[in-house]
Amino acid sequence: MKLGVVVPCYRQERFLPRTVAALERALAGCEWRGALVLAAPSAVALPALSDRWSVISPPVMRPLTPGAARMLGFAACGGEWVLFPDADVEVDAAWLDAALAAAAQTPALAGIGGRLEERIVDDGRERAGMRDMYRVGESERAVGYLATLAFYRRDALIAAGGYEARLNSEEDFELGMRLSALGLELRSLGMRAARHWSGPRPSFSELARRWSAGLCFGTGQVLRLYAGRPGFGTLLRRQGLYLATLAMWMLAAAGVAGALATGSAWPLVGLALPLVAAALMSARKKSLRLGILAVLAWSQLGVGLVVGLFRLPGGAHRAREARC
Numbered sequence: 001m002k003l004g005v006v007v008p009c010y011r012q013e014r015f016l017p018r019t020v021a022a023l024e025r026a027l028a029g030c031e032w033r034g035a036l037v038l039a040a041p042s043a044v045a046l047p048a049l050s051d052r053w054s055v056i057s058p059p060v061m062r063p064l065t066p067g068a069a070r071m072l073g074f075a076a077c078g079g080e081w082v083l084f085p086d087a088d089v090e091v092d093a094a095w096l097d098a099a100l101a102a103a104a105q106t107p108a109l110a111g112i113g114g115r116l117e118e119r120i121v122d123d124g125r126e127r128a129g130m131r132d133m134y135r136v137g138e139s140e141r142a143v144g145y146l147a148t149l150a151f152y153r154r155d156a157l158i159a160a161g162g163y164e165a166r167l168n169s170e171e172d173f174e175l176g177m178r179l180s181a182l183g184l185e186l187r188s189l190g191m192r193a194a195r196h197w198s199g200p201r202p203s204f205s206e207l208a209r210r211w212s213a214g215l216c217f218g219t220g221q222v223l224r225l226y227a228g229r230p231g232f233g234t235l236l237r238r239q240g241l242y243l244a245t246l247a248m249w250m251l252a253a254a255g256v257a258g259a260l261a262t263g264s265a266w267p268l269v270g271l272a273l274p275l276v277a278a279a280l281m282s283a284r285k286k287s288l289r290l291g292i293l294a295v296l297a298w299s300q301l302g303v304g305l306v307v308g309l310f311r312l313p314g315g316a317h318r319a320r321e322a323r324c
Contacts, residue, residue, distance in 0.1 A: 001100065003027065004079025004154070005034040008069035009087035010213060013044040015197045018090050020047050022194075023083075026093040030100075035073035036087075039064040063213060067163030067171040074154075074162065082157070084150045088197045089116075091149065095193040099151050102189065110156035110184035113146040114193025122200045133196060140190040145176025149194045156184050166225065168308065169218030173238065177231050202293040207300055216301050220308025239305060245295070246302040248273045 005023060009016065016036075023034070034053040036046070040063035046055065056072055058064065064072070070084055081103055085091055092114075099112045115136055118129030136143055146152075150172070160178040163171050176186060199206065210216050219239050226232040236243075255270025274295060282291025 002079050003032040004077030004082035006073030006084050008037045008039050010039050012087040015088040017047040022090040026091050026096040033077045035077040037069040037073045039069040068165040070163045086148050089149050090195040098189050110179050111146050111186045112151040114189045116196045119195050119197050136188040138190050143186050143188045145173045147172035167218045167221050168214040170222040216304030217308030220305040224309050242302040242305050245298040
C-alpha cells in the first residue's frame with residue numbers, strides 16, 4: 001500500500017525534529033511520500049529531511065488555513081491512504097502498524113485515529129498533560145471526527161470534498177460531518193496513536209497565539225457556512241458553551257447599564273456570574289489561575305465566534321482545486 005504523509009506547520013518548528021524522526025521510524029519499510037507544508041513564513045531552520053519529503057512554502061501574507069495547508073500537501077504527496085499529523089505530533093509506530101492492518105482488513109473505512117496523549121514542554125521541562133485529549137477511550141469504536149492526527153483513505157476524502165479551506169478551525173469536525181452524511185465510517189483503534197507536544201496551556205500566551213493565528217474564529221465561520229443547511233443545529237449545540245459564556249457577559253454588562261441608569265446597586269448582581277464561573281472552574285482544576293484562564297478561553301472563543309460569523313478568512317488559496 002502506497003502512503004502519503006502531510007505535515008502542516010504553523011510556527012511549530014521547534015517540535016518538527018521529534019515529529020519527523022517518529023514518522024521516519026514508523027514508516028520504515030513502507031512505500032510513502034511526504035509533504036511538509038509551511039502554512040506561515042518562518043525564519044527557523046527545518047530539521048534534516050530525507051529525499052522522501054517535499055517542502056511546500058507558498059508566498060503568503062497571512063497563514064494558510066489548516067484545511068488549505070492540508071489540501072496542498074494532499075495534492076502533492078499521493079498515496080492510497082494519507083496520514084495527516086500536525087507538526088507537534090509524535091506518531092507511535094505500533095498504532096500505525098495497527099492502522100495499516102485495519103485499512104487492509106476493512107477497505108471501506110474512511111479514516112482511522114486513536115488516543116492522543118498530551119505532553120507539555122515548560123521552561124525546558126517535560127511533563128504529562130491530558131492522557132486522552134479527545135476522550136476517544138480505550139476501546140476500538142466508531143467516532144464522529146478525527147483531529148490533530150488522522151489517517152484517511154484518499155478516495156473517501158475526495159468523495160467528501162476534502163478539508164474545508166475557508167475555516168480557521170473546526171475543519172476536522174466539519175469534515176467528519178460530511179463523511180458521516182455519506183455513510184462513511186471513522187474509527188478510533190482504542191490505543192495510543194501519538195503524543196501531542198505543546199507549550200503550557202491554558203496560558204495567556206496561548207490565548208494570544210490563538211487570536212493572532214485566527215484559530216478562534218472557526219466556531220463562527222462554520223456556523224455561517226451552514227446557516228440554513230442540515231448540520232447547523234449540530235454545530236450550534238457544539239458551540240453551546242461559548243454561546244452561554246457570551247450570554248453571561250451580556251447579562252453582566254446589562255447589570256452595569258441598569259445600575260448606571262437607576263442608581264441602584266441591585267443590577268450589579270449580574271457581575272457575580274463571571275466570578276462564580278471562575279470560582280467553580282478554580283475548584284475543579286484546583287488552581288485559581290487555571291480557573292480564570294478557562295473562563296477567559298471560553299470568552300475568547302465566544303468573541304471569536306461572533307467575529308468569525310461575520311468575517312470569512314481571506315485568501316483560502318483555492319485549495320479546493322487539490323481535492324480532485
